[in-house]
Amino acid sequence: xxxxxxxxxxxxxxxxxxxxxxxxxxxxxxxxxxxxxxxxxxxxxxxxxxxxxxxxxxxxxxxxxxxxxxxxxxxxxxxxxxxxxxxxxxxxxxxxxxxxxxxxxxxxxxxxxxxxxxxxxxxxxxxxxxxxxxxxxxxxxxxxxxxxxxxxxxxxxxxxxxxxxxxxxxxxxxxxxxxxxxxxxxxxxxxxxxxxxxxxxxxxxxxxxxxxxxxxxxxxxxxxxxxxxxxxxxxxxxxxxxxxxxxxxxxxxxxxxxxxxxxxxxxxxxxxxxxxxxxxxxxxxxx
Amino acid sequence: xxxxxxxxxxxxxxxxxxxxxxxxxxxxxxxxxxxxxxxxxxxxxxxxxxxxxxxxxxxxxxxxxxxxxxxxxxxxxxxxxxxxxxxxxxxxxxxxxxxxxxxxxxxxxxxxxxxxxxxxxxxxxxxxxxxxxxxxxxxxxxxxxxxxxxxxxxxxxxxxxxxxxxxxxxxxxxxxxxxxxxxxxxxxxxxxxxxxxxxxxxxxxxxxxxxxxxxxxxxxxxxxxxxxxxxxxxxxxxxxxxxxxxxxxxxxxxxxxxxxxxxxxxxxxxxxxxxxxxxxxxxxxxxxxxxxxxxxxxxxxxx
Numbered sequence: 066x067x068x069x070x071x072x073x074x075x076x077x078x079x080x081x082x083x084x085x086x087x088x089x090x091x092x093x094x095x096x097x098x099x100x101x102x103x104x105x106x107x108x109x110x111x112x113x114x115x116x117x118x119x120x121x122x123x124x125x126x127x128x129x130x131x132x133x134x135x136x137x138x139x140x141x142x143x144x145x146x147x148x149x150x151x152x153x154x155x156x157x158x159x160x161x162x163x164x165x166x167x168x169x170x171x172x173x174x175x176x177x178x179x180x181x182x183x184x185x186x187x188x189x190x191x192x193x194x195x196x197x198x199x200x201x202x203x204x205x206x207x208x209x210x211x212x213x214x215x216x217x218x219x220x221x222x223x224x225x226x227x228x229x230x231x232x233x234x235x236x237x238x239x240x241x242x243x244x245x246x247x248x249x250x251x252x253x254x255x256x257x258x259x260x261x262x263x264x265x266x267x268x269x270x271x272x273x274x275x276x277x278x279x280x281x282x283x284x285x286x287x288x289x290x291x292x293x294x295x296x297x298x299x300x301x302x303x304x305x306x307x308x309x310x311x312x313x314x315x316x317x318x319x320x321x322x323x324x325x326x327x328x329x330x331x332x333x334x335x336x337x338x339x340x341x342x343x344x345x346x347x348x349x350x351x352x
Numbered sequence: 353x354x355x356x357x358x359x360x361x362x363x364x365x366x367x368x369x370x371x372x373x374x375x376x377x378x379x380x381x382x383x384x385x386x387x388x389x390x391x392x393x394x395x396x397x398x399x400x401x402x403x404x405x406x407x408x409x410x411x412x413x414x415x416x417x418x419x420x421x422x423x424x425x426x427x428x429x430x431x432x433x434x435x436x437x438x439x440x441x442x443x444x445x446x447x448x449x450x451x452x453x454x455x456x457x458x459x460x461x462x463x464x465x466x467x468x469x470x471x472x473x474x475x476x477x478x479x480x481x482x483x484x485x486x487x488x489x490x491x492x493x494x495x496x497x498x499x500x501x502x503x504x505x506x507x508x509x510x511x512x513x514x515x516x517x518x519x520x521x522x523x524x525x526x527x528x529x530x531x532x533x534x535x536x537x538x539x540x541x542x543x544x545x546x547x548x549x550x551x552x553x554x555x556x557x558x559x560x561x562x563x564x565x566x567x568x569x570x571x572x573x574x575x576x577x578x579x580x581x582x583x584x585x586x587x588x589x590x591x592x593x594x595x596x597x598x599x600x601x602x603x604x605x606x607x608x609x610x611x612x613x614x615x616x617x618x619x620x621x622x623x624x625x626x627x628x629x630x631x632x633x634x635x636x637x638x639x640x641x642x643x644x645x646x647x648x649x650x651x652x653x654x655x
Binding site for chain 2: 142144147149172173175176179180182184186187188189198199202203248251252255
């Protein structure tokens with residue numbers, strides 16, 4: 066752990082994330098970050114993120130725009146690798162293994178940590194092909210096995226009954242909410258351990274949103290879920306734990322960096338947060 | 353509730369929508385528009401004159417016999433069969449070389465090359481420049497290094513196809529890059545997030561999505577190869593040949609080369625055959641361009 070003295074030498078004001086209750090937990094941790102910072106070229110998007118993500122829990126990242134919550138989320142399946150100039154400092158571990166270590170393969174990381182994006186992005190292929198894509202990419206060829214996987218994943222994503230008669234129809238022919246559930250089915254078809262969701266409901270209507278939230282509760286026993294959301298009510302409804310991020314402006318005023326302010330149980334963050342800024346945000350006074 | 357006036361009449365808001373441009377500015381605006389119309393009119397007019405002239409000169413000689421007959425000095429028996437077969441051979445070999453190479457280069461530059469590296473930048477600048485190099489320069493290159501010189505392939509179909517491949521390669525690359533760039537990033541992200549490798553993503557998502565665009569660009573590029581004459585003249589393409597090529601190592605003539613030969617003939621009847629050959633060539637190009645437009649419209653997808 067860093068001490069206060071060290072941090073005071075830095076030109077920007079430091080905030081200590083509230084990690085007090087973290088070590089006492091018993092359920093096993095799947096993902097951990099230590100002093101994580103992400104740079105886009107010279108720009109430091111987010112710094113000093115210390116998180117422990119536990120198995121079969123839903124962890125929500127909340128905070129105002131530009132605070133780096135999506136950036137942090139993308140560190141967990143190395144999607145930031147695809148952005149030229151993006152660089153990760155600190156460590157991210159999956160079950161104790163360094164995700165960015167020399168022998169860690171990005172494809173293997175992404176097989177274990179799936180992702181659902183902000184805008185539903187089904188492939189311009191059939192529903193069946195969409196779901197079978199992941200397993201096929203991993204080398205599975207047998208039609209029968211693939212059929213089983215597709216059915217299981219679509220059932221898992223609560224979409225089977227709606228599409229079972231038209232698996233050959235294009236994934237793009239579905240409604241927005243169905244498309245997003247197709248994307249969830251596609252993600253769980255590779256049987257990942259973790260599913261990252263980057264504002265999965267931001268382009269959906271309230272009914273479709275409710276179905277996704279319901280689905281998250283149903284699958285959280287099997288999959289550890291991380292969700293970025295702009296919607297505080299959603300975070301309060303679905304998550305077990307919340308990490309609150311905000312933007313910090315340096316003293317000279319020309320650098321903005323995302324920081325994690327507070328991380329704890331959802332009930333505590335929303336009813337009795339430690340940090341003043343968390344309280345201001347969750348009570349709607351800024352953001 | 354009584355309806356409220358949205359604009360308080362006491363506010364000094366001008367309600368007039370009349371233009372408040374000064375008359376000189378309006379005049380300049382109008383003048384510029386006239387100039388633009390004049391330039392497009394000039395270009396289209398010149399093209400129309402050329403097309404009509406060729407059509408009236410050659411329409412009498414456009415018939416099946418023109419396609420069946422071999423070239424001849426006698427107008428009644430003059431045809432372009434060897435040219436058609438030569439064009440097919442040369443353009444076919446050219447496509448076989450340039451399309452895979454061009455698409456592969458485009459895939460590398462768009463999907464794998466690290467932006468900002470000096471060598472990738474160098475490749476990019478050079479491709480842009482090569483697209484603007486006159487084809488005759490490629491002809492000189494081909495004569496020095498391929499027809500003669502180190503490769504010494506002679507004045508054959510292979511030499512012509514290779515050089516035309518070089519001529520159209522930059523166009524194929526640029527068109528393919530555009531098509532690949534138009535594939536939305538969310539498709540790549542979706543594929544990569546499922547653990548697919550970059551190559552799997554390219555093969556299964558990017559290339560199928562970009563295929564219509566690549567096809568359109570490639571057809572337009574190959575059309576250019578069909579019409580090329582200058583480099584072939586330098587490379588020893590024959591302007592008169594009464595035998596179809598039988599292989600890559602054979603000598604050849606093409607439709608534009610035959611048209612060139614007939615057009616320089618002192619006999620008016622043979623000049624008519626030249627015009628007819630040009631009409632045939634233009635019909636082929638029109639069909640190819642039409643196919644390109646059809647493919648574009650049919651498969652164009654908006655994300």
